[in-house]
Amino acid sequence: MQYTITIPQAFPEMTVKxxxxxxxxxxxxxxxxxxTKKHVQVNGELINWQSTIRPGDLLSLTFDQDDYPKKSLPAGQKGVIEVLYEDEHLVIVNKPEGMKTHGNEPTEIALLNHVSTEVGAxxxxxxxxxxxxxGAVLFAKNPFVLPILNRLLEDRKISRTYLALCQGKIAKDQWVIxxxxxxxxxxxxxRLVDNRKGQTAETHVTLQSHHGRNSxxxxxxxxxxxxxxxxHLSHHGHPLIGDPLYHPQKAPRLMLHAKTLSFQHPFTLETLTVTATSASFDRYLDSLS
Structure with missing residues (x-):
């Protein structure tokens, strides 16, 4: 596989290495x-690895099958999921509730299988x-971009916002848990709150509206x-409506939806912001009005 990337204007000055x-x-x-295979070119020419990459340069990388062995997955179905954004390197889809992101067994069909079938990679x-x-879920379309996106996630450079309907009237407009x-x-x-042995966690909560006794x-x-x-919300007395684990109650679904996903594209440096909608979330919310 070969990738040609145009170095954007805002790219920091670096050597090829x-x-x-x-x-x-x-x-x-x-x-x-x-x-050793001379599989790196800049503007169509072989160059020294200590050469500087400049804005506007075309960087071409060629990978052999042995570099990134092809992984195979059981086929999913087309038309099952909504693609919110797609380019050569990544795809963002709108996951329906009730579907696993990836299977626990090699033969299990999950969102990953449907996405791979939908985009043909x-x-x-x-x-x-x-x-x-x-809601919105991000996938890499090749193993080359995967570690780059993983690093963005680890460095908290991928912003994720969720809509949640929880029990009780929250009085604060802003709340950091x-x-x-x-x-x-x-x-x-x-999972549970464990302030002695647990892992650091931070959730920023903004009140949108009250719906009866819910927020x-x-x-x-x-x-x-x-x-x-x-x-976090359950621990503070505001469990999510329809949560089967932390507050089992009658509701058509867990009222949690990943609404937006935003990050800087690693190759174009443009900010991508994608919004996902959920008809089932909106229907239940409307039923409370």
Whole structure:
């Protein structure tokens, strides 16, 4: 596979070696193959690895099958999911509630399988949503871009905001929850607040509106712990409506939806902001009016 990337104007000045090693995070073994096979060109010419990459340059990288062995997945179905954004390197889709992001078994069909079938390329999960949660999910379309997107996620440079309908009237317009989250030793499916041994977690909550005795809030994650929003709000007496784990009650679905996903595209440096909608979330919200 070959990729040609136009170096954007805002790209920092780097040598070819620095771009491949520090920015693209290409493993040492593959960088060695790129160099020995002369599979790196700038503006159609072979150049020294200490040469400087400049805005407007065309950087071409050619990878052999041995560099990134092809992964195969069981086929999903076309038309099952909504594609919100797609280019050569990544795809963002709108996940329906009730579907796993990826299967637990090699033969299990999940969102990942449907996405790969829809775009015609084997995709890779960058982040996941709980099965009961709907909304925007990011996938890498090739193993080359995967570590770059993973680093953006680890460095908290991918902004994720959620809509949540929770029980009780929240009085604060703004609320930052910083309780640490750990595993529930009595139930391996669940997490709980554990400020002594848990992992750091930070959720920014903004009140949107009240619906009867319930509150619609906007939640922005600064960390990505398992069940983070569900655990934080439940711990403070505001469990999510329809949460099967932390507050089982009659509701058509878990009222948590990943509404927006925003980050700087690693190759164009443009800010991508994608918004996902959910008809089932809106229908239940309207039924409370």
């Amino acid at each position: 620095e771009v491949l090693e520090d920015y693209f995070l290409i493993p040492r073994k593959i960088r060695h193959f790129l160099r 084997t995709c890779y999960v960058v982040h996941r949503l709980d099965m009961e949660t709907s 910083t309780d640490k989250i750990g595993r529930d030793r009595h139930d391996r499916r669940k 619609l809030v906007n939640c922005q994650l600064k960390t990505g712990r398992t069940h983070q929003i569900r655990v």
